[in-house]
Amino acid sequence: MPTMKTSPSVPFELKQLPLPIAIIDNNLEIKECSDFFYTFFGLLKSGKQPISLKDLMGEISKPLSKIGKKPIKEFFTRITNKGEVKWYKLILYPSNTKTLFYAHFDEVTKKKMALDFSLQAERIARIGSWEVDLINHKIFWSEMTRQIHEVPKNYVPDLEKGINFYKEGENRDRIIKVVSEAIEKGTSYDVELIIVTAKGNEKWVRAIGNAEMVNGKASKIFGVFQDIDKTKRESIKYKELTDRMRMAVESSNIGIWDYDIVNNNLVWDDNMYSLYQVKKEDFTGVVQAWESTVHPDDKERSLKAVEDAIVGKKEFNTEFRIKTSDGSIRYIHGRGKVFRDDNDNPIRMIGANTDVSRIKKVDNRLRILLNTTEKQNKSLLNFAHIVSHNLRSHSSNLSMLTGMLLDNTSPDKQQRFLEMIRISSERLDETIVQLNEVIKIQTDDHKNFQWVKVKSILENNLEGINALVEEVMPKIQLEMPDTLKVYAIKPYLSSIFLNLLTNSIKYRDPKRKLRLKITASHEQDETIITFKDNGRGIDLKRHGEKLFGMYKTFHGNKDAKGVGLFISKNQMDSMGAVINVESKVDKGTTFSLHFNNKVSNEG
Numbered sequence: 130m131p132t133m134k135t136s137p138s139v140p141f142e143l144k145q146l147p148l149p150i151a152i153i154d155n156n157l158e159i160k161e162c163s164d165f166f167y168t169f170f171g172l173l174k175s176g177k178q179p180i181s182l183k184d185l186m187g188e189i190s191k192p193l194s195k196i197g198k199k200p201i202k203e204f205f206t207r208i209t210n211k212g213e214v215k216w217y218k219l220i221l222y223p224s225n226t227k228t229l230f231y232a233h234f235d236e237v238t239k240k241k242m243a244l245d246f247s248l249q250a251e252r253i254a255r256i257g258s259w260e261v262d263l264i265n266h267k268i269f270w271s272e273m274t275r276q277i278h279e280v281p282k283n284y285v286p287d288l289e290k291g292i293n294f295y296k297e298g299e300n301r302d303r304i305i306k307v308v309s310e311a312i313e314k315g316t317s318y319d320v321e322l323i324i325v326t327a328k329g330n331e332k333w334v335r336a337i338g339n340a341e342m343v344n345g346k347a348s349k350i351f352g353v354f355q356d357i358d359k360t361k362r363e364s365i366k367y368k369e370l371t372d373r374m375r376m377a378v379e380s381s382n383i384g385i386w387d388y389d390i391v392n393n394n395l396v397w398d399d400n401m402y403s404l405y406q407v408k409k410e411d412f413t414g415v416v417q418a419w420e421s422t423v424h425p426d427d428k429e430r431s432l433k434a435v436e437d438a439i440v441g442k443k444e445f446n447t448e449f450r451i452k453t454s455d456g457s458i459r460y461i462h463g464r465g466k467v468f469r470d471d472n473d474n475p476i477r478m479i480g481a482n483t484d485v486s487r488i489k490k491v492d493n494r495l496r497i498l499l500n501t502t503e504k505q506n507k508s509l510l511n512f513a514h515i516v517s518h519n520l521r522s523h524s525s526n527l528s529m530l531t532g533m534l535l536d537n538t539s540p541d542k543q544q545r546f547l548e549m550i551r552i553s554s555e556r557l558d559e560t561i562v563q564l565n566e567v568i569k570i571q572t573d574d575h576k577n578f579q580w581v582k583v584k585s586i587l588e589n590n591l592e593g594i595n596a597l598v599e600e601v602m603p604k605i606q607l608e609m610p611d612t613l614k615v616y617a618i619k620p621y622l623s624s625i626f627l628n629l630l631t632n633s634i635k636y637r638d639p640k641r642k643l644r645l646k647i648t649a650s651h652e653q654d655e656t657i658i659t660f661k662d663n664g665r666g667i668d669l670k671r672h673g674e675k676l677f678g679m680y681k682t683f684h685g686n687k688d689a690k691g692v693g694l695f696i697s698k699n700q701m702d703s704m705g706a707v708i709n710v711e712s713k714v715d716k717g718t719t720f721s722l723h724f725n726n727k728v729s730n731e732g
Contacts, residue, residue, distance in 0.1 A: 143161060143162070143163055144163055144164050145163070145164070146163045146165065147163075147165050148163060148165055148233065149162075149163065149165055149166045149169035149170070149233070149234040149235075150162065150163045150165075150166065150231065150232065150233050150234075151163070151166055151231075151232045151234075152224075152229055152230070152231060152232070153182065153221065153229070153230045153231075153232045154228055154229055154230075155196065155228050156181070157181050157182040157183065157189065157193065157196070158180075158181045158182075159180050159181065159182070159232070160229070166234075169234065169236075170185065170207070170234075171209060171210045182219075182232075185205075185207065186203075186205040186207070186219070187205065187206075187207075188205075190203055193221070196221065196230065197223070198223050199223070200220060200221060200222050200223070201219075201220070201221045202218065202219070202220050202221075203218070203219045203221075204216060204217070204218055204219075204237070204241075205217055205219065215236055215238045216236070216237050216238045216240075216241040217234055217235065217236055217237065218234070218235045218236075218237045219232060219233070219234055220232070220233045220235075255273060255276075255277065255355060255356035256273060256353050256354070256355045256356075257270065257271040257272070257273030257274030257275070257276070257277055257353065257354045257355075258270075258271040258273075258274065258351075258352070258353050258354070259271065259274050259291075259351065259352060259353070259354055260349060260350075260351040261288055261349055261350045261351070262348075262349050263312065263347055263348055263349055263350070264348055264349070266287075268286050268287055268288055268291065270284075270286050270291075273354075274354050277324075277326075277332070277334065277354060277355075277356045278294055278324065278326055278327060279326035279327045279328045279330065280326075280327045284327075292304055292305060292308070294324045294325060294326070294327075295322055295323070295324050295325075296322070296323040296324060296325050296331065300322040300323045300324075303320060303322055304320065304322055304336065307320055307338070308338065308350070311338055311339070311340040311347065311350050312340060312347045312350065313347075315340045315342040315347060316340070317337075317338060317339045317340070318336070318337070318338050319335070319336075319337045319338075320335070320336055321333060321334070321335050321336075321357065321361065322334060322336060332356065332358045333356075333357050333358040333361035333362065334354060334355060334356060334357060334358070335354070335355040335357045336352065336354055337352045337353050337354075337355075338350050338351070338352035339351060339352055382400070382404065382483060382484045383400060383481050383482070383483050384397065384398060384400040384401030384402075384403070384404040384405075384481065384482045384483075385397075385398045385400065385401065385479075385480075385481050386398070386401055386465075386479070386480055386481070386482065387477070387478075387479050388416070388465075388477065388478040388479070388480075389476075389477060390439060390467075390475050390476055390477060390478060391476055393415055393416060394414055394415065395414055395415060395416055395418070395419060396414065397412065401482060404459075404461070404482055404484055405422050405451060405453065406453040406454045406455065407422065407454070416435075420432065422451045422452065422453075423449055423450070423451055423452075424449065424450035424451060424452055424458065426450070427449040427450050428449075430447070430449065431447060431449040431463075434446075434447040434463075435465075435478075438465060438466075438467050438478065439467055439475045439478065440475075441467070441473075441475075444464070444465070444466060444467075445463060445464060445465035445466070445467070445478070445480060446463070446464045446465075447462075447463055448460060448461065448462050448463070448485065449461055449463065458486075459484055459486045460484070460485045460486045460488070460489045461482050461483065461484060461485065462482070462483045462485045463480060463481070463482050463483075464480050464481055465478050465479060465480025465481075466478065466479055466480065468524075470524070470525045470528050470529075471525045471529075471597070471635075476524065476528065477524075524557070525596075525597070527550065527553050527554065527557065527596075529596035529597065529600065530546055530549050530550045530553060530595070530596040531550070533546050533596065533599070534546040534547065534550065549595045549596065549599070552592045552593075552595060553592065553593055553594075553595055553596065555592075557593065577618050577619075578616055578617065578618055578704070579616070579617075579618075579619060580614040580615070580616055581614060581615055581616075581617050581619050581622055582611070582612070582613070582614055583609060583613045583614065583615055583622075583649060583658060584607060584609055584610070584611050584613060585611075586619070586622055586623050586626055587607055587626055587630075587647060588607075589623070590623060590626050590627045590630055591605070591630065593627065594627070594630065594631060594634075597631070597634055598634075601634050601637065601643060602642075603633075603634060603637070603642070603643035603644065603645055604642060604643070604644045604645070605645045605646075605647070606644075606645070606646045606647065606648075607647050608646065608647065608648045608649075609647070609648060609649035609658075610649075613649050613656070615656050615658070615724040615726075616724065616725070616726070617704050617706070617724060618700075618703070618704055621700040621701075621703065621704055622704075624696065624697070624700060625697045625700055625701065625708075625722070628693040628694070628696070628697050629660045629697070629720055630645075630660075631693075632693060632694075633645045633660065633662040633664060633718075636664050636665050636718075637662070637664045637665070638663065638664050638665050638715070641663065643662065643663065643664065644662065644663045645660065645661070645662045646659075646660075646661045646662075647659065647660055647661075648661075651726075654725060654726050654727050655723050655724060655725055655726055656723075656724045656726055657721055657722065657723050657724075658721070658722045658724070659719060659720070659721045659722075660719065660720045660721075660722075661717065661718075661719040662717050662718055662719075663716070663717040664717050664718060665714070665715065666712045666713050666714040666715055666716050666717055666718050667710070667712040667714070667718055668712075668714050669710070669711075669712055676694060676710060677694050677695055677697075677698035677708075701722065704724075705725060706722060706723060706724045706725070707722075707723040708720060708721070708722055708723075709721045709723070
């Protein structure tokens with residue numbers, strides 16, 4: 130570190146100033162300075178050689194090498210004695226002499242970082258700024274605004290040119306209207322419109338503007354300009370898909386029903402009422418209300434089909450006739466699936482009814498329509514099956530807690546179970562919200578990645594199955610920092626954790642207390658989350674190749690559906706992550722989840 134020789138002629142006022150100020154000569158050497166200057170830069174006061182601006186700044190810019198009569202402002206970086214990189218601002222002021230200059234220094238590291246973050250956010254969000262000076266008739270566009278319009282960096286816009294970028298017709302008419310109102314009335318606006326760039330590309334943009342009023346007149350309008358083309362087109366595409374799905378269901382004359390077996394409560398959608406020609410106010414919501422509509426000759430067979438499905442003999446898949454309010458006969462094709470709790474008790478049945486009367490009465494062409502409808506039913510039931518796998522743990526947990534609450538009369542325990550039910554209900558609500566996010570993710574091309582706190586998700590999942598934990602009393606260790614995050618799709622991550630947690634409990638070894646250890650580690654560019662239990666284990670030699678297959682089960686549990694690991698594997702694949710397994714029979718199983726820590730600027 131160069132040192133500077135002090136001069137005894139330094140004015141007392143300059144030495145005592147609590148600011149980093151120095152006097153510079155034409156050779157950019159520091160002749161005199163304040164005492165605070167040394168502290169500010171961490172320099173020694175002793176030494177023979179004077180210090181220069183080059184020693185402080187490294188490179189000397191052209192403006193500094195041509196120092197003259199005007200003040201000069203420069204920014205430079207410097208590494209401190211502690212190895213920190215800091216940004217400084219230098220302002221040179223000419224003195225009364227032609228050979229000496231006053232130099233004032235200021236540290237601007239935080240301001241520079243904030244500016245960098247702001248520019249980075251602008252680039253990522255593709256947001257530019259603009260301003261129109263209505264008095265001097267000048268217009269300013271930021272660099273990002275020029276990029277969005279696909280014009281050169283030296284492009285000079287004006288208000289008319291800017292408006293003419295908007296697509297001719299309703300888009301241009303709309304921007305002219307809102308800008309005119311802003312100028313005349315001082316109103317703000319926020320609109321989404323289409324522009325045609327300088328290269329001829331149509332692009333969706335969001336234009337936000339505000340007016341600055343002086344004495345009742347607009348002196349300028351200003352605002353931001355954002356490129357929303359990708360998200361807007363995806364939103365339009367999603368709406369089109371949703372409308373098509375709605376139209377497909379309505380045109381196929383499908384009614385959806387949900388039967389709460391425990392409480393004998395039957396819920397119909399609007400199509401069901403139309404299908405059966407029943408008014409909502411006349412429907413009591415019990416199975417007997419549906420039975421009353423079934424043709425007498427088909428009632429016994431239909432009820433038998435429902436009973437067979439509930440006891441597990443076969444799925445509900447039958448045809449029957451109904452008598453409508455006007456006395457006409459309709460043929461109904463009904464399909465349904467029964468969902469059970471962890472004890473294999475039937476709790477819910479969801480299905481669809483389709484009016485197949487025309488198929489029964491006309492030629493083979495309409496029978497093809499029936500096949501198409503059945504395929505649509507299968508798609509709906511497959512969706513319901515996947516949804517049920519995510520919700521089954523929560524519904525089973527609430528059912529268990531309700532049983533515990535009813536079986537215990539102690540006020541303290543009842544209060545505890547009520548609190549557990551509240552927490553479990555909140556986790557169920559979060560899961561339902563996440564299922565909605567899953568639908569968004571499917572239409573957003575998996576752009577819902579975010580940094581997710583691992584421990585928080587695990588704790589929420591454990592709260593969601595608190596009844597199961599209360600019953601089994603496993604020893605569960607979460608060994609990871611509270612701040613640990615992975616870059617993932619949150620609903621997928623929650624679903625995977627829930628499946629691994631419930632699998633460890635479900636397939637525990639009844640001969641010993643379940644121990645589940647969940648750890649996390651960093652290895653090179655990835656984070657690894659490990660679930661290690663001492664359960665029954667899996668024979669990987671026999672089942673390894675089909676471990677993650679659909680409908681594959683390995684322990685003979687009655688409630689095993691064989692979809693949990695299949696869904697988890699697919700969700701890991703969707704996130705570009707890897708799931709591995711190590712297992713030994715009667716020893717336990719270890720699942721390891723590998724997440725990449727390298728995230729691109731677009732990620």
